Amino acid sequence: MITLHIANLGSVAAIWRALAQGADPNPPITYIMVLCGRGLLGDHELVYRLPAALGYWIGLLSLYSI
Numbered sequence: 189m190i191t192l193h194i195a196n197l198g199s200v201a202a203i204w205r206a207l208a209q210g211a212d213p214n215p216p217i218t219y220i221m222v223l224c225g226r227g228l229l230g231d232h233e234l235v236y237r238l239p240a241a242l243g244y245w246i247g248l249l250s251l252y253s254i
Contacts, residue, residue, distance in 0.1 A: 190211070190212050191219065191222060194211060194212060195222035199223075203223065218239045221239040222235060222236055
């Protein structure tokens with residue numbers, strides 16, 4: 189729910205300001221990716237889970253790459 193609320197602020201500056209005030213300790217890239225994803229794909233549940241899924245796959249590829 190925090191991701192949804194912060195990503196709905198509407199701009200990168202507003203997201204940055206909310207995180208600087210202590211709204212959530214997570215890095216801003218997740219919220220920025222959700223904001224961009226909502227602009228491209230609309231307001232869908234998959235858009236909110238996509239940054240975590242991409243991060244998971246990037247981590248797996250990094251771990252098992254030669």
